[in-house]
Amino acid sequence: MKITESFSLAISNIFSSKMRSFLTMLGIIIGIAAVMVIVGLGNGMEGYITDSFASVGTNVMTVSITGSGSSGTVKEEEMFAIVEENPACFEYISPMVSMRSSVKIGSDTLSYTTATGVGEQYFDIYGYTVAEGRGFRYMDMEKRTRACIVGCYVDQVLFDGQSLGETLRIGGEVFTIVGVLEQIDDEIDEGGSDDAVYIPYSTAARLSYSGTVSSYIVTAVSDDLVDAGQEIIEDALYAILRSSNAYSVTTMAAMLEMMTEMIDLVVLILTVIAGISLVVGGIGIMNIMLVSVSERTREIGIRKALGxxxxxxLTQFVIEAAVTSAIGGIIGIICGYGLSSVASNVISNMMGETLTVAPSVVSIAVAFGASALIGIVFGFLPARKAARLNPIDALRHD
Amino acid sequence: MKTPLVEFRSVCKTYYMGEDIVRAADNISFSIYENEFVAIVGKSGSGKSTCMNIIGCLDVPTSGTYLLDGRDVGQMDKNELAEIRNEKLGFIFQQYNLLPKMNLLENVEVPLMYAGRPKGERRRIAKEMLEKVGLGDKIRHKPNQLSGGQQQRVSIARALSNSPSVILADEPTGALDSRTSREVLGMLQDLHQQGNTVVLITHDNSIAATAERIIRLADGKVIYDGPTEGAFSDEHMGGTGA
Incomplete structure (x- = not known):
């Protein structure tokens, strides 16, 4: 008797009681679909984060000076010097001062618009281009000018595209709009990247409470030089501050890695939880197979009498369990796929961002393999019970 | 003289029913030769079911020797028993014992499938056998679409499919009316005429009378073994006047 015949026997048995077979499969279907969606969501999130980091550039480092444990401070000139002394390693540097004060146009307060103090190279780092007017110049930094550059949301929505030369107020100070940036996001939206106001960092530092600059954005010439650059900056800062707690240099690559690891961990935990439902599904299969064996005792007796x-x-029952489970797995994969695309749409609509929830080919293969394996494992006990039946008793069974 | 096809040498079978030992077969010896038509007769509890199980290689003797076609069945393991059942025996049961979910063709194919015959050959033989029992036009039917007599004919076709050495019919007419019973018995006689060895197990003397030789059992012992003609005189009926 060939294995293919065992398969066709199993399939005809499964289809002869469709409702029962479906209910038996349900646990596996739900388990597999859940695993698929979770893994798909995890992949989608990772993809989304990787993409958004890639758009920023993985050669970017963030330097943050907290000063804790040190009596020294780092002047802007000292930071600029570190970068200028290593032209082979560093490309751009920009101080960054986040403004707490809100932005006002006339008497209206803009609750979502952010104001940031930046250096003249800031737009080069992020690849933003000035569409109208001018960018920042060295003079803006040196003279602490009240000039500002706005994102295109501010220009188009708040000033009807006529913002150049107009004024707005930040923390009570009046700034003149000297430049408008090219559109950044696919759609301009309140609170998005286009809803921003940039002012010279030196002006921002004076307006802020501390009066000093504590963060910088530095880019390496290439991704390969990020680690070397990080080391140069750390060494230089240690030489000034004499405490390794007083500063931190974070690379985008390290942040990406950290976030990816976190997502992986969350996905792993959720997958294990979903995996439990697969075990429960397996027990369901075992239960139904045991019922099926006692129902089919006479059939088993006949088959044994006939040789x-x-x-x-044993093979017949194990294959039947495995095929039931594998069909459940296939249905689960299809459901998982469907749910994933629904989830993609829902999340995309909710966040206004494109997040593709895509189950990977590997996860599909693993899900299918796992479901078949569950069938084999949980089908074995009932199958062995069937195989060991005494033909005389089995034939007499009603 | 040639070797017997079925040979019982002092076969005993004992069971434990709680504390008691039941001797279902008590020192039974007989030989059945090729192309014989033998009926094993006895009331319930006479040991005929035990004999049938042993002849059918579904059970092995507790002591004594059972030789089927010269091979000692008592020494065989479960797999060998399954193999020898498949090769040497054709079963016809009282309850037909067809597989309800399969059509007639597939039912008749089962022994051939376990014998490892290729699909095409199986189909051909099964079809031929069903034609032989007069059901060639119903090969795609399911057993429950047939009458009892027709189902029993399917089980005869199935028993024949593997060209067995012995056809073992256990109360083959037990579930049939008298007309279909005669039909089925006639079929067994035809098979015998065609050169098959048929062993019929029954409690019914009138049915046993179809055979050429009768082995009568009572209390696990053989009380008559001889031609049908002499089997029904009082002295050979176990004195119970049945």
Missing amino acids: AKERFI
């Missing part, structure tokens, strides 16, 4: 060896009966 079926124990091996054949």
